[in-house]
Amino acid sequence: MKYEAVIGLEIHSELKTKTKIFCGCATTFGAEQNTHVCPVCLGLPGVLPVINKRVVEFAIRAGLALNCTINKFSKFDRKNYYYPDLPKNFQTSQYDLPIAEKGYVDIDVDGQKKRIRITRIHMEEDAGKLVHSGNTIKDSATSNVDYNRTGVPLIEIVSEPDMATPQEARVYMEKVKSILEYIDVSNCRMEEGNLRADLNVSLRPVGTTALGTKAEMKNINSFKAVEDALAYEIQRQQEVLEDGGHLVQETRTWDPDKGITLSMRTKEAAHDYRYMPEPDLVPIVTTDEEIAAYRKALPELPDARRQRLETEDGLSSYDAGIITGSRELAEYFDAAIVDGADAKLTANWMMGDLAKNLNAEGKTIQDSPVDAKRLGQMIMLISKGTISSKIAKKVFVEMWTSPDAPEKIVKDKGLVQITDTKAIEGIVDAVIAANPKPVADYKGGNTKAIGALVGQVMKQSKGKANPGVVNQLLKAKLDT
Amino acid sequence: MRLFDKPAHVLHDMLVNKEITATELTKDVIARIDEVEGDVMAYLTQTREAALAQAAAVDEKIAGGKVISFLEGIPGAVKDNICTKGIKTTCASKILENFVPPYDATVIEKINAAKPVILGKTNMDEFAMGGSTENSAYHLTHNPWNTDCVPGGSSGGSAAAVAAGTAIWAIGSDTGGSIRQPASFCGVVGMKPTYGRVSRYGLVAFASSLDQIGPLARDVTDCANILNIIAGHDAQDSTSIDASVPDYTKALVADIKGLKIGLPREYFVKGMDADVEKAVRTAVKQMESLGAEIVEISLPHTEYAISTYYLIAPAEAATNLERYDGVSYGERVDGADIVEMMTNTRSRKFGKEVKRRIMIGNYALSAGYYDAYYLKSLRVRTLIKQDFDKAFEKVDAIVAPTAPTPAFKIGEMVSDPLKMYLQDVCTVPLNLAGLPGISLPCGFSNKHMPIGLQIIGKPLGEETILRAAYTYEQSQGFYKEMAELGGKKA
Numbered sequence: 024m025k026y027e028a029v030i031g032l033e034i035h036s037e038l039k040t041k042t043k044i045f046c047g048c049a050t051t052f053g054a055e056q057n058t059h060v061c062p063v064c065l066g067l068p069g070v071l072p073v074i075n076k077r078v079v080e081f082a083i084r085a086g087l088a089l090n091c092t093i094n095k096f097s098k099f100d101r102k103n104y105y106y107p108d109l110p111k112n113f114q115t116s117q118y119d120l121p122i123a124e125k126g127y128v129d130i131d132v133d134g135q136k137k138r139i140r141i142t143r144i145h146m147e148e149d150a151g152k153l154v155h156s157g158n159t160i161k162d163s164a165t166s167n168v169d170y171n172r173t174g175v176p177l178i179e180i181v182s183e184p185d186m187a188t189p190q191e192a193r194v195y196m197e198k199v200k201s202i203l204e205y206i207d208v209s210n211c212r213m214e215e216g217n218l219r220a221d222l223n224v225s226l227r228p229v230g231t232t233a234l235g236t237k238a239e240m241k242n243i244n245s246f247k248a249v250e251d252a253l254a255y256e257i258q259r260q261q262e263v264l265e266d267g268g269h270l271v272q273e274t275r276t277w278d279p280d281k282g283i284t285l286s287m288r289t290k291e292a293a294h295d296y297r298y299m300p301e302p303d304l305v306p307i308v309t310t311d312e313e314i315a316a317y318r319k320a321l322p323e324l325p326d327a328r329r330q331r332l333e334t335e336d337g338l339s340s341y342d343a344g345i346i347t348g349s350r351e352l353a354e355y356f357d358a359a360i361v362d363g364a365d366a367k368l369t370a371n372w373m374m375g376d377l378a379k380n381l382n383a384e385g386k387t388i389q390d391s392p393v394d395a396k397r398l399g400q401m402i403m404l405i406s407k408g409t410i411s412s413k414i415a416k417k418v419f420v421e422m423w424t425s426p427d428a429p430e431k432i433v434k435d436k437g438l439v440q441i442t443d444t445k446a447i448e449g450i451v452d453a454v455i456a457a458n459p460k461p462v463a464d465y466k467g468g469n470t471k472a473i474g475a476l477v478g479q480v481m482k483q484s485k486g487k488a489n490p491g492v493v494n495q496l497l498k499a500k501l502d503t
Numbered sequence: 504m505r506l507f508d509k510p511a512h513v514l515h516d517m518l519v520n521k522e523i524t525a526t527e528l529t530k531d532v533i534a535r536i537d538e539v540e541g542d543v544m545a546y547l548t549q550t551r552e553a554a555l556a557q558a559a560a561v562d563e564k565i566a567g568g569k570v571i572s573f574l575e576g577i578p579g580a581v582k583d584n585i586c587t588k589g590i591k592t593t594c595a596s597k598i599l600e601n602f603v604p605p606y607d608a609t610v611i612e613k614i615n616a617a618k619p620v621i622l623g624k625t626n627m628d629e630f631a632m633g634g635s636t637e638n639s640a641y642h643l644t645h646n647p648w649n650t651d652c653v654p655g656g657s658s659g660g661s662a663a664a665v666a667a668g669t670a671i672w673a674i675g676s677d678t679g680g681s682i683r684q685p686a687s688f689c690g691v692v693g694m695k696p697t698y699g700r701v702s703r704y705g706l707v708a709f710a711s712s713l714d715q716i717g718p719l720a721r722d723v724t725d726c727a728n729i730l731n732i733i734a735g736h737d738a739q740d741s742t743s744i745d746a747s748v749p750d751y752t753k754a755l756v757a758d759i760k761g762l763k764i765g766l767p768r769e770y771f772v773k774g775m776d777a778d779v780e781k782a783v784r785t786a787v788k789q790m791e792s793l794g795a796e797i798v799e800i801s802l803p804h805t806e807y808a809i810s811t812y813y814l815i816a817p818a819e820a821a822t823n824l825e826r827y828d829g830v831s832y833g834e835r836v837d838g839a840d841i842v843e844m845m846t847n848t849r850s851r852k853f854g855k856e857v858k859r860r861i862m863i864g865n866y867a868l869s870a871g872y873y874d875a876y877y878l879k880s881l882r883v884r885t886l887i888k889q890d891f892d893k894a895f896e897k898v899d900a901i902v903a904p905t906a907p908t909p910a911f912k913i914g915e916m917v918s919d920p921l922k923m924y925l926q927d928v929c930t931v932p933l934n935l936a937g938l939p940g941i942s943l944p945c946g947f948s949n950k951h952m953p954i955g956l957q958i959i960g961k962p963l964g965e966e967t968i969l970r971a972a973y974t975y976e977q978s979q980g981f982y983k984e985m986a987e988l989g990g991k992k993a
Contacts, residue, residue: 062606066826068599068707069586069608071740101822103868107841112825160841168831297868299877302711302819305741 026226026264028257029234030192031184033221034199035177036209037149038081043174044148045072045115050176052215056154056169064174066110071303074099078176079122079307081208082146083317085178086123088206088324089141089199093314097122099146099301104294108151108168116179118298121145122307128202129326130194131344139195140183149175178208184223184234189253193246196220197348201325204350219244224253225270226260235260236270240277240284252277256284328353336366346370351388358395364402372398376419393422401429413486414438442489444496447480450488451496454479465501473497507535507668508985510721511577512728514671518565518576525558525565525576529620532578536622536669539988544644545654545664547583548591549623554578557620564618573728574619580670582661583624584631585716586705587611594707595639596629598827598834598852608705609737610674610716617732622670625660629854630824631681631709633657634926637917638856645913646688647986648952652910655685661719662689666986672729673719678709679812680906680930682717683942687905687955690944692726692972692982693719697963698937699744702737708823710816711742713934722982723943723973727751730965746963754966759974760794762967765898769805770929776908782946782954783904790902790975798898802890805932807883812931813924814867814880821864824857859920888936895961900971903929905942905955929957939965941972944981953981 043050046063063070086093100118126141151173157163180199186192200218203209211218225237238260240252256275263270275284323331325347332343347353352373359369377398381391401418404410410418410433421432433439441447454476455462464472473494480493506514506528517523533551540546561576581587584594586604588611593599607615614621628638636644636659644659646652647667654663658675662685665673675682677695686693694717701716708714718729731752736745766787771780791797829835829848836851838844853861867876894901906926916923933940938959945956956975960968976982 062604065831067586067604067606067832068592068594068602068826069584069604069705071704071742073739073741103822103825105825105828105842105845107828107830110826110831112828113822166841170831295870297822297865297870297873299818299822299868303708303741 024265025229026261027229028187028253029184029225029227029237030186030189030253031223032182032186032192032196033223034180034182034196035219035221036085036180036203036211037217038078038176038178038208039210040075040077040081040176042075044075044078044146044176045174048174052212054171056167057171059171060173064110065170072115072301074304074307075176078146079309080317081176082122082144082178083309083314084206084321085180085203085208086126086144087314087318087321088202089123089126089128089144089180091123091126091141091144093123093309094120095309095311095314096120096306097309098306099304100298101301102147103297103299106150107166108153108173110151110170110173114147114150115301115304116147117145120306128195128198130191130198132188132191132194137185137191139185139191142181142183144178144180147177147179149173149177184225189250189257192222192253193250196249197246198325201347201349205322205324207322213244213246216244220249222249222253222256224256224260226257226264236272238270238272238284239274241274243277248277248279251279251282252284255282259284325353332356332366336360338366338370342367342370342374345374349388355388355391355395359399359402362396362399362403364399365406368402368405369399372402372419376416380423392424393419397422397429404429404433408440408442408489409433410438410440411486411490414440417486438487440489441484441487442492444492447484447488447492447496450480450483451493451500454483455497455500462501473501505535506531507671509671511574511671511725512722514577515571515573515575518561518571521565525561525620526555528576529554529558529578532622532669532671535667539647539667540669542645542650542988543647543663543667543669544642545625545660545667545669546580546623547593547595547626547639547641547660550590550621551623554620554622557618561618561620572617574614574617574672574732576618576620577671578620578622579672579674580622580625580661580664581611581614581674582627582658582676584627584676584707584709585611585674586707587621587624590624592624592707593641594630595627595641596852596854596857597640598848600834602833604705606705609702609739610733611705613733613735614674625658625664625670625673627660628657629857630707630820631657631676631678631714632820632856632860634680634684634923635911635913635916636660636685637913638854640854643913646910646952647988648690648910649950650988651912652952653688653913655688655906655910657681657685658693658719659685662686662691662693665689665691665719665721667988668985671721672725674716674729674733675719676706676709676714676716677930677934678713678715678816679927679934682719683930683940683955683957684906684926686719686942687957688910688953690953690981690984690986691719691721692723692941692943692976693717694726694730694941694965695933695939696730696734696965697744697939697960698934699740699742700939700963700965701733702735702740702743704737704739708819710819711823712819713812713816715934723941723969723976724752724755726941727755727969727973744963749966751965751969754969755973756970757974757977758794759790759971762795762900762971763798763898764790764795764971765798765800765894765901767800767802767805767894767901767903769802770903772907772928774907775904776948778946778948779904779906779908779954783902783956786945786956786975787902789978790971793974793978795971800894800898800901802887802894802932804883804886804890805928808887808932808935809924809928811880811883811887812927812935813863814876815884815935817860817864818867818877819864821861821868824853824861827853856920884935887932891932891936891938899961900964900967901959903957903959905929905957909948909950909952909954933959937962939963939968941968943972943976945975946981
């Protein structure tokens with residue numbers, strides 16, 4: 024029997040507010056343990072939460088950017104479970120009236136468009152962090168709690184089970200990340216846990232509609248892990264089913280080192296969260312006017328920007344997709360072409376030498392040694408004919424380690440392209456004289472033989488001769 | 504001359520007129536504590552040294568010719584479920600036996616700004632769960648009028664201290680009657696303001712949607728003055744009401760001519776003590792003779808109030824009390840692993856009544872039971888509130904007994920929690936509806952135990968009920984009598 028996978032994601036994203044969701048403590052990552060804490064986020068007796076209005080604003084922006092309906096009446100609930108990193112032993116979250124519902128994201132996998140529906144987006148507080156003396160809570164003599172992260176605001180974006188492959192899940196998550204970055208509500212630094220996903224996956228025979236027994240993998244915090252964990256889990260479930268076995272609904276963990284998933288707990292042991300309305304907070308009421316104002320204030324989103332790059336700048340759909348894949352890349356591109364650099368050439372350089380160099384050094388576009396302005400200037404030098412594309416590669420290498428403007432580098436290193444016919448003519452004559460065989464071949468009808476002669480001239484000019492001029496001169500001399 | 508038996512407004516005038524000093528006053532109340540605290544046991548923690556320093560500072564201010572505010576230099580006490588920075592706050596529970604809050608409740612900040620003398624923290628039912636203070640994990644508190652009797656609860660320590668003269672005034676909290684019922688049992692005045700009138704920030708939560716802080720005092724005048732200090736919006740409490748605070752002392756006018764007062768037939772319940780009924784009906788007649796118009800009204804859903812309350816309050820309590828797990832503060836009982844540690848801590852450090860309510864609350868919130876219990880009780884709560892809304896279309900205030908009986912004997916009800924819960928029949932509807940209520944003395948039983956009259960107001964109707972209470976109080980002398988405490992009377 025052939026099986027197909029059914030995948031749904033719950034993406035947790037930390038919001039980049041300056042302060043926590045229910046108190047005034049800073050949200051800064053990486054501070055000394057237990058320094059960003061107060062009675063409220065420590066859950067001391069007697070404290071009360073007060074909603075950070077920015078959190079609601081960010082959640083609404085996310086809702087709108089993900090094409091959701093904003094609930095004009097929304098409320099918080101208590102999700103009760105005991106865990107030592109949760110000071111109140113309940114998480115203040117949203118249950119039946121989340122801030123946003125019924126949205127979607129369009130993804131593009133190998134040129135195929137697909138719509139992934141979003142069930143809901145809700146706001147909640149993050150928990151603290153356990154610091155174990157051993158590897159896990161079970162094999163540790165002592166464990167300490169760092170409450171700095173307690174109360175950092177989160178949104179949880181729950182998708183419908185609309186994805187069928189690990190790749191679709193990855194692309195969906197990348198798209199959500201990109202949208203959250205565009206609207207500036209999350210730093211989305213996955214290595215800091217800003218963005219993480221719970222993956223739900225089940226199999227069913229192709230052609231059927233009923234959902235199979237699902238497994239959930241929690242807190243996956245890299246795109247690679249999303250794809251790998253799902254691929255492994257689909258394979259595992261398929262093997263169980265093909266062997267005539269039965270799957271149990273369970274939570275599994277992904278071990279990235281071993282590349283396998285392991286059972287954590289089964290449904291029988293699942294929590295009853297005993298949700299109840301949070302009596303210490305008043306409901307969140309949002310008016311149509313406020314929603315309209317938030318919508319108006321949204322920046323250009325990835326899909327619109329991609330469209331613009333295709334139609335206005337003439338980029339291919341593929342190139343536009345890559346450039347707009349992240350807000351930083353798209354902003355770099357806009358800044359590079361703003362003074363008139365050729366858009367297509369800029370895109371090629373960004374996806375070529377720039378990306379190669381950044382990858383090699385493990386840098387992101389934000390800390391690129393060659394900023395957008397200088398790349399644009401260099402590209403304009405190519406377009407003007409001041410340097411050839413070949414020379415440009417040398418200039419780019421120089422720019423990587425030098426803060427100088429490309430024009431200065433070209434001048435200082437004497438890399439200006441020679442377009443002066445007279446200067447090139449001497450070299451051309453010498454090359455013709457020194458290479459009788461290719462000359463004879465060319466004259467005998469093998470026009471391709473001219474390539475070797477061009478190469479020689481370029482070599483002798485140290486690459487500075489304008490290849491077009493060289494070609495022209497050679498042809499003029501050999502054809503007579 | 505002894506001073507402990509005088510209300511705060513009299514003592515305030517004496518301080519202003521330099522007839523006494525705050526130090527003399529404080530020492531006199533401390534002397535009273537030495538005399539009778541062994542019989543009453545109202546306090547869990549005493550802060551005598553700090554109290555005398557506070558008194559000395561006020562005396563210096565008076566000597567310097569500065570004007571002092573109402574509570575300045577007047578000794579009072581605070582219920583032990585209100586967080587006081589640097590002073591142990593136990594909620595009368597073993598689980599917070601050594602808990603010293605690093606912050607002050609908003610109400611404490613406000614009170615401290617008024618520069619009173621704080622004598623200590625008062626006993627209560629553990630986590631405010633109870634109506635007799637017998638659920639304190641530390642010790643009983645005795646009713647000053649008869650030390651074989653309970654002082655009521657859960658603010659039993661606060662009420663007993665005010666009645667015994669071991670505090671001139673006190674702060675309590677009221678979730679289902681916890682200020683009004685002990686005020687009634689101890690013959691003092693106690694007021695539960697409108698839900699949201701006083702900030703809950705720093706009040707250790709029992710049932711968040713019902714809890715409200717309020718004053719206990721010798722008379723209505725003191726009550727109004729203390730309410731002036733503690734009322735008001737607080738940005739740290741999202742449920743506090745953002746409305747300006749009137750000067751409540753302006754309501755202290757002995758005039759209720761034309762005031763329409765409702766008398767709800769459902770509050771004179773079967774099994775009600777005959778002396779209580781007689782005293783309350785006599786008080787109603789008195790109010791009528793003072794010019795009020797008495798209107799018989801019906802609050803038809805009253806009979807469901809107790810069962811509604813005993814689902815909502817435990818449900819909220821169950822989640823509010825989850826934080827006491829031995830992890831980062833409070834007491835810890837070790838175990839082999841984290842689950843066992845939490846289980847041991849909570850099993851051994853919570854008292855029986857607290858555990859009972861946590862069980863009821865979690866049951867009501869469990870999957871499969873939520874709709875039948877919790878959700879249904881929220882709907883009934885709405886009906887109870889609508890009863891009052893309808894009644895207040897016709898009347899300005901409602902009068903009723905505070906409790907169906909005078910103070911009962913210690914141990915009399917501990918084995919019958921249901922009978923104990925029924926004590927709350929006249930008080931819980933106000934908490935469910937968020938309404939203000941005041942209890943003030945209206946007579947004595949044949950065994951000379953105090954009886955309380957409850958006056959209920961509209962939301963933010965504190966001024967109306969203060970005026971009605973003041974008018975009634977001034978027309979008779981019950982409030983002037985203090986407990987004798989085995990001949991240890993002043």
